[in-house]
Amino acid sequence: MPRWDPRAEDRLREAALELFLEYGYENVTVAEITERAGLTRRSFSRYFTDKRDVLFAESEQLPVALAGSVRRADAALSPFEALLAALLDIAGALADQAPLAAQRRAVVRASPELQERGRTKFADVTAAVAGALRDRGTAESQATLLAEVGVAIFRTAFDRWTDQPDGVGLPVRIREAAAELAAGLGAVDFDALPRP
DSSP states (O other): OOSOOTTHHHHHHHHHHHHHHHHOGGGOOHHHHHHHHTOOHHHHHHHOSSHHHHHHTTTTHHHHHHHHHHHHSOTTSOHHHHHHHHHHHHHHHTGGGHHHHHHHHHHHHTOHHHHHHHHHHHHHHHHHHHHHHHHTTOOHHHHHHHHHHHHHHHHHHHHHHHHOOSSOOHHHHHHHHHHHHHHHHHTOOGGGSOOO
């Protein structure tokens, strides 16, 4: 076997996902992952810091990519439109991750530790998007609110995309989630609400 395997990272990720789905995340060791992949612990350490990293290794790119897309959005767009445009832009780049997204999500759902890690990652996304909106001139409180709403739209769309693998892409799911939110907000009669 050659000293360097160009598919080593993919083999490790595939082996880890198989084992996590079979035995549960908490019951799998790095040694078992490397054995299943036919690689060494050293190979594992080259790509991942720990077994959680197998599932979240590329997630640190999402805050940077999404914030960059918000900053590059057409200046004529409202803050919310710029955010939606950025979500759609990023969704197109994630299209190739569809086959593994449902498996990763199933593993995360079954582990409280991984759920907490996921919440931390999405908090990073929210902070990055809020910063990008502020850079576009959006007021602090509005930027934070819109970032949280945008992340909620993304998560809802992503969940639907992985739960219903019917060929409808993530961009369509984002549009659906945003349209549902807009329709729901349009139906609110603020005069009928109790006053402070």
